Amino acid sequence: xxxxxxxxxxxxxxxxxxxxxxxxxxxxxxxxxxxxxxxxxxxxxxxxxxxxxxxxxxxxxxxxxxxxxxxxxxxxxxxxxxxxxxxxxxxxxxxxxxxxxxxxxxxxxxxxxxxxxxxxxxxxxxxxxxxxxxxxxxxxxxxxxxxxxxxxxxxxxxxxxxxxxxxxxxxxxxxxxxxxxxxxxxxxxxxxxxxxxxxxxxxxxxxxxxxxxxxxxxxxxxxxxxxxxxxxxxxxxxxxxxxxxxxxxxxxxxxxxxxxxxxxxxxxxxxxxxxxxxxxxxxxxxxxxxxxxxxxxxxxxxxxxxxxxxxxxxxxxxxxxxxxxxxxxxxxxxxxxxxxxxxxxxxxxxxxxxxxxxxxxxxxxxxxxxxxxxxxxxxxxxxxxxxxxxxxxxx
Amino acid sequence: xxxxxxxxxxxxxxxxxxxxxxxxxxxxxxxxxxxxxxxxxxxxxxxxxxxxxxxxxxxxxxxxxxxxxxxxxxxxxxxxxxxxxxxxxxxxxxxxxxxxxx
Numbered sequence: 001x002x003x004x005x006x007x008x009x010x011x012x013x014x015x016x017x018x019x020x021x022x023x024x025x026x027x028x029x030x031x032x033x034x035x036x037x038x039x040x041x042x043x044x045x046x047x048x049x050x051x052x053x054x055x056x057x058x059x060x061x062x063x064x065x066x067x068x069x070x071x072x073x074x075x076x077x078x079x080x081x082x083x084x085x086x087x088x089x090x091x092x093x094x095x096x097x098x099x100x101x102x103x104x105x106x107x108x109x110x111x112x113x114x115x116x117x118x119x120x121x122x123x124x125x126x127x128x129x130x131x132x133x134x135x136x137x138x139x140x141x142x143x144x145x146x147x148x149x150x151x152x153x154x155x156x157x158x159x160x161x162x163x164x165x166x167x168x169x170x171x172x173x174x175x176x177x178x179x180x181x182x183x184x185x186x187x188x189x190x191x192x193x194x195x196x197x198x199x200x201x202x203x204x205x206x207x208x209x210x211x212x213x214x215x216x217x218x219x220x221x222x223x224x225x226x227x228x229x230x231x232x233x234x235x236x237x238x239x240x241x242x243x244x245x246x247x248x249x250x251x252x253x254x255x256x257x258x259x260x261x262x263x264x265x266x267x268x269x270x271x272x273x274x275x276x277x278x279x280x281x282x283x284x285x286x287x288x289x290x291x292x293x294x295x296x297x298x299x300x301x302x303x304x305x306x307x308x309x310x311x312x313x314x315x316x317x318x319x320x321x322x323x324x325x326x327x328x329x330x331x332x333x334x335x336x337x338x339x340x341x342x343x344x345x346x347x348x349x350x351x352x353x354x355x356x357x358x359x360x361x362x363x364x365x366x367x368x369x370x371x372x373x374x375x376x377x378x379x380x381x382x383x384x385x386x387x388x389x390x391x392x393x394x395x
Numbered sequence: 396x397x398x399x400x401x402x403x404x405x406x407x408x409x410x411x412x413x414x415x416x417x418x419x420x421x422x423x424x425x426x427x428x429x430x431x432x433x434x435x436x437x438x439x440x441x442x443x444x445x446x447x448x449x450x451x452x453x454x455x456x457x458x459x460x461x462x463x464x465x466x467x468x469x470x471x472x473x474x475x476x477x478x479x480x481x482x483x484x485x486x487x488x489x490x491x492x493x494x495x496x497x
Contacts, residue, residue: 099405160404198407207408219399220406227404 007179009140009172013079013105013165014039015179016147018049019187020103023074026054026065030084031117032169033107037079059084063091063104070100071208073199075151078102081169082109085123089130095162096131097224098208099197101154103147106166107173108136108269110357118358119169121268124297125321125331127164131224133231134298136166138272140177142295143167145248148182152191152238159231160197161224170358171270182246190245232299252301255308257290263373264309265352266292266336267318271361275318278366289370300335306343313377314348315340316369319388320355329353329388348381351388365391423477425492427470432458433489436466440481440490448475 007015014036017025025044027037043049054069056062059080070076080088085106095102108124110116121136128134133153137143146165154163167173182190198206212220235252243249256276257264265275272293279289292308292315294301309315319330328334333351340347352369355361368391376384403409429440441449448471456464470481482490 097405098407198403198405198409205411207411208405210406210408210414212406215396216402216406219397219402220404222399223402223404226399 003181004178005181006176007140007144008035008174008176009143009167010035010107010174011039012140012144012177012179013147013167014043015181016144016187017077018043019182019184020075020077020148020151020191021049021184021188021193022051022077024052024054024066024069024076025078026056026062026069026076027078027080028056028059028062028084030059030081032109032119032173033079033081033084033105035173036105036107040077059087060091063088063095063102066102066104067091067095067098067100070095070102071098071200073195073201075155075193076100076102077104079105079107081107082111082117082123086111086126089127092127092130092132092162094209097220099160099224099227100162101151101160101197102162103150103154104162104164105143105147106164107169108166109169116357117169119171120356120358121320122322122356124164124166125323128298128331131161131228132298133159133161133163133228133235134166135164135296136268136294137172138270138293138295140167140172140175141179141248142250143172144179144182145242145246145250148187148191149238149242149250153231153234155191155194155196156231156234157196159227159234161227161231166269168270180246180248186245190242228299232296232301235296250295251304252296253304253308254293254295255290256293258288260288260311261290262288262313263316263370263377264290264292264312265316265318265366265369265373266294266332268294268297268332269320271318271320271355274361274363275366278363282363282367289373294332300339302339302343305336305339306345309336309340309347310345312347314350314373316350316352316373318352318354318361318369320353320361322353322356333388348376348384350376350384352391353388354391359392361392418473420473420475423475424495425477425479426472426495427475427477427479427481427490428493429468429470430489430491431456431467432460433487434468435487435489436464436468437486439484439486440468443480443484445478445480446471446474446476448472449481
């Protein structure tokens with residue numbers, strides 16, 4: 001066990017990046033991510049981390065430089081939020097298609113307009129189709145640990161995909177919690193630096209980023225699909241070993257609540273903690289309710305979702321992002337519905353959209369959600385609302 | 396053609412210079428055909444071809460009117476994309492664009 005120190009979420013992430021002994025950091029400041037790379041700059045200035053810090057002119061360049069450094073064989077890190085993440089969008093596809101094991105932290109924040117620097121999952125969800133492995137933490141310790149897990153998964157020769165780890169802006173990035181620090185030695189023994197991918201080496205020249213015409217492109221997409229699938233197994237192996245080494249067990253999904261629940265809320269990020277607290281304190285442990293946290297968003301852990309939601313009467317999905325016009329305007333709800341339908345699980349679902357633009361999801365809101373679920377749990381699916389319920393908006 | 400399982404990942408190309416084997420003529424719908432009798436060896440097609448797919452070959456040619464040239468202009472059909480610039484620029488209309496049919 002390492003030292004336990006009080007750290008903000010962003011500092012917790014920065015300490016993990018330092019322990020991962022990254023070679024290159026390329027980033028552009030944006031709230032609420034800024035203090036991650038600020039802290040890293042401080043580590044480099046103090047001689048605590050031997051890394052190259054590349055100051056770039058935009059997030060598009062930040063990820064482009066990361067792609068170049070990773071192609072040269074470096075262990076690379078970057079971080080961003082909101083507008084910065086969506087400015088990286090183009091390069092995110094390139095990073096995953098070139099199979100470069102870049103690790104990036106998303107300090108989750110709303111997207112403009114109106115300009116909003118506070119937390120929701122708009123940025124995270126907006127880049128969920130870019131071919132990156134994606135996970136989201138519930139607390140600062142997890143955000144710290146996720147960085148080490150991310151390098152282990154990204155650089156696994158069977159995966160070789162970039163990994164995004166997310167933490168909620170402000171609610172976590174700027175909130176101080178006690179952190180059990182992973183020291184460099186332990187981090188590097190768990191996630192050793194090994195050049196498992198093709199790199200630009202003058203002694204062994206290769207071409208990276210060439211044209212792939214209609215005779216070739218499809219095959220590489222098929223490979224990418226397989227790598228993402230493989231990352232699911234590697235994730236499981238990695239969290240198992242992580243638990244053995246560090247004593248903290250994470251799951252692609254984590255369930256908390258009644259052993260035989262009738263109603264379950266599905267959520268991501270810090271709100272999961274609020275729901276747990278609500279279930280423990282307000283509702284009491286005797287009710288047949290629970291919360292299912294989704295930690296791993298890509299690849300979406302269908303098998304475990306089926307395992308936990310089979311037999312549940314009604315599932316409420318809390319989305320902190322909104323996709324107007326979609327069959328399900330809550331992106332997480334959309335994934336859950338697809339999973340249940342695909343696997344023939346007949347649990348009913350209800351979509352809750354809540355906490356956009358930093359509005360807190362309070363116990364009162366969570367209470368409304370559980371009441372709705374209880375009210376509708378025995379109704380036929382045809383009588384359920386077809387549109388999301390907006391919890392906490394002024395009507 | 397190799398299956399997706401046989402290819403190196405990330406569309407990385409391991410063999411230097413392998414693009415030489417990539418023949419881009421597949422894009423062509425019209426092929427330029429040079430009438431060697433009409434051609435006056437002015438070199439305009441050679442200089443306008445963006446590819447370049449007009450080859451200047453040291454190969455003597457005698458026309459039907461017994462005029463002897465020391466060079467011959469030929470089309471590199473492996474790389475000609477059929478843009479037709481050569482035919483348009485030819486001052487004596489010695490190049491005809493013929494539809495590609497297989």
